[in-house]
Amino acid sequence: MTLRGILRVIRRILGAPDYAAYLEHCRAAGHEVRLTEREYVREFLDNKGKAPRCC
């Protein structure tokens, strides 16, 4: 696995924003890329904190 792949795994486990995954999704779904990386990260981080962390 490449370093990029390892970092992606860590991002997913942490629940961190992954702009590359968003771009891939837009490409695969044929959607227009609506958000810049800065906008994507802001929206992602602003929407966190709605799920409980367990005890």
Place this chain on the structure above:
Amino acid sequence: MRRLGSVLLWIAVSAAGAVAFGVLALVRGEPVSAAWLVIAAVCTYAVGYRFYARFIARKVFALDQRRATPAERFENGRDFVPTGKWVLFGHHFAAIAGAGPLVGPVLAAQFGFLPGTIWLIIGVVLGGAVQDFTILCCSLRRNGKSLGQMAKEEVNPAAGVTAMLAVLFIMVILLAVLALIVVNALKASPWGLFTIACTIPIALLMGWWMRSWRPGAVGEASLAGAVLLIAALVGGGWVAAHPVLGPAFTRSGPALTWMLIAYGFLASVLPVWMLLTPRDYLSTFLKITTILVLAVAILVILPPLRMPALTTFATAGEGPVFAGKLFPFAFITIACGAISGFHALVASGTTPKMIRRETDAPLIGYGGMLMESFVGVMAMIAACTLEPGIYFAMNTTPAALAGASQALAQAGFTVTPETMHALAQQMGETTLLARTGGAPSLAVGMAQIFAGFTSAIGGKELSSLWYHFAIMFEALFILTTIDAGTRVGRFMLQEIVSHVWPRFGETSWYPSVLLSSAAIAAGWGYFLYQGVVDPLGGINSLWPLFGISNQLLAAVALCVATTVIIKMGRARYAWVTVAPLAWLVAVTMTAGVQKVFSADPKLGFLAHARTLDPLTNPSAARMIFNDRLDAGVALLFIAIVGILVLASVREWWLVLSRRKPAETKEAPFVAVAAL
């Protein structure tokens, strides 16, 4: 030939597990190696995962890899993201594992290592992992719906409302008890308080780093945060010894209580990216790394267990750590690690929206919970490697210790003041006496294991550094639960009040944000304060309430899962969820009734209130009120369990007797190939 090999392998695994259990149960009078606990746990988990999880996946839910999951059908690159099963296993585990599986087993060690270990291992295989897995499957087949929504749609609307209220009440008790653990760990500990205080500016820096300075650079920010955290940990030793800074960071329990309440309130009202999210990343990193290192360290040094398999407190019910007999209190004390209702919120939250294939669900739902149970077993090992005298001296308040001194002496669980003083010095603390709550004794156990590990690989012991590392590790992710919990509680309160005052439901309207955050922080803060000033130690009253409430939520989840299984036309397999449900109802009801009505003042809230005399005790009026409040909360939990179970049984009877059609709200089948 391959099949024969498989049969022989599983016979060998089963036999190894049985032998390990046999050794644990039969060896008396000499220390037992922790290796037997590890073997018993791992073999049982392997058999449970290989056979029972597969049975539930194939026979009960008929998981189908050709069926498209919500992650595929609603993929949006944000919430709904098809994720590899091992990655999602890590993500799910990080979300479910918290302080519960670490602290519960430590407290339950007062009964000896055997009862808690058996409950951790058998409870998870037949109960906890089943609950997480079945709720995950139910949500997966319902577009990732939450537990409350499923209770409303599958059982009835009243059950949905009851479940939502139950979650809110549980949240308040849960946050209070977790905060109490932090207060007890940090009071009169300048090193610990300094390190934890530093995590706030570190988190603010990380938030600014990854949102504004270098958007998305979570790895960089977390790495910088980890480096600063280590610097704070090392610097804490210097601060503690400093003539001015040391006293400045030495705070009493009530002072820390107010600080925590203010912290919870601020974390709830500040933008989530500023404090909550970066702390979450930092604590997840630390949690996964520390648990892995602890597992390796235990496997390398295989420490002997000094606590006996069974202590007299299991049957006498007069344990100094908390009152009550083995049944039902061992099963209430260890919730997370064996079965935890809170997991149902995660299993019906983010995880079902990320599963790539239905057939990945056993690994994530069932396997993730097995992993948490293993964390609980490690905590049990860490606690039981302590000399019993040290364990009881740390986990007992002076008042409770005086009452139990004869029983402790008879059992040989004594310790000299000189030993405790030397241990405190070794750990860099002024005292370790009466550090109740489980966290400090776990930290001493972990420090001794880590010190043994670093020593075994040729390094220095560094006991005081490891002790404060363990305290920081526990406090950091407890605080993450507190800030996230206060925020989620705020959202729930806003939603509930919005039914009568719609504007209150606007999550960005600041008067509503401030009021609801203050209400939630004040709610758990009240119970926390009550626990901190309780002369018997708040753990005695609050931890059982937490256990009862957590198991109550598990009962709610199992009611929902059973209803779904029956409506799917698989009533013959309903025992999979009905059996753990029956056990939980028995445990929750028994514990609740004993906590309210027991004539023993150490156990029963009302009996304790009757022993207090306002004429001789100036705090009596407040303590009587608190006892009655705790009794009221326990009765409320019992009532909620009763309502939900009765509503569910009625629904099952209506469906099974064909008085009502078996309609489930399952999403229609969409083939992967059709997408």
